[in-house]
Amino acid sequence: MHGAAVGADQSIAFAQCGDQFGQGLCRPYHYRSVSADFRQALGNQPGCIARRGLGLAQRASLDYFNGIRTVGGNRAKNCRYLIMQTAPRTDKELSGWTLIRETSRPGDKGERLRLYRRAD
Numbered sequence: 253m254h255g256a257a258v259g260a261d262q263s264i265a266f267a268q269c270g271d272q273f274g275q276g277l278c279r280p281y282h283y284r285s286v287s288a289d290f291r292q293a294l295g296n297q298p299g300c301i302a303r304r305g306l307g308l309a310q311r312a313s314l315d316y317f318n319g320i321r322t323v324g325g326n327r328a329k330n331c332r333y334l335i336m337q338t339a340p341r342t343d344k345e346l347s348g349w350t351l352i353r354e355t356s357r358p359g360d361k362g363e364r365l366r367l368y369r370r371a372d
Contacts, residue, residue: 282313282357283309283310283313283314283317283357283365284313284317285355285357286313286314286355286356286357286365287313287314287316287317287318287320288317288318289353289355290314290318290320290335290353290355290365290367291318291319291320293352293353293367294320294333294367298320298332298333299331299332299333300323300327300328300330300331300332300333301320301321301322301323301331301332301333301334301335302322302323302324302328302329302331302333302334302335303322303323303324303328303334303335303336304324304334304335304336304337305336305337305338306322306335306336306337306365307337310337310365314335320335322335331370332369332370333367333368333369333370334346334349334367334368334369334370335365335366335367335368336365336366336368337363337364337365338363338364338365338366339362339363339364340356340361340362340363340364342364344366346368348370348371349368349369349370349371350368350369350370350371351366351367351368352367352368352369353366353367354366354367355367
């Protein structure tokens, strides 16, 4: 898995796709381009990345394709970055955060993933 360790809960998403996952043939879980967009924006040492609304498949894909790991709950309160899954028409303004990237899976018109950086 490209050298990334995957937690037990994330391995479920991989099992659903089997060997086809890394080849992009498992369309419901294909977040390769999303992950690449976020990796480019985050750089190599982003530190803590909070999550909001990310499902298991999204979290596993971000980790699998580009080693992007997010945290939730109390562990996320001091993170510099936030990845949020939302609908396209949801307001992009988020108090205390600056939007730095918005992306979606190819052909997906019902979901947006947004990357925010904590405002200074």
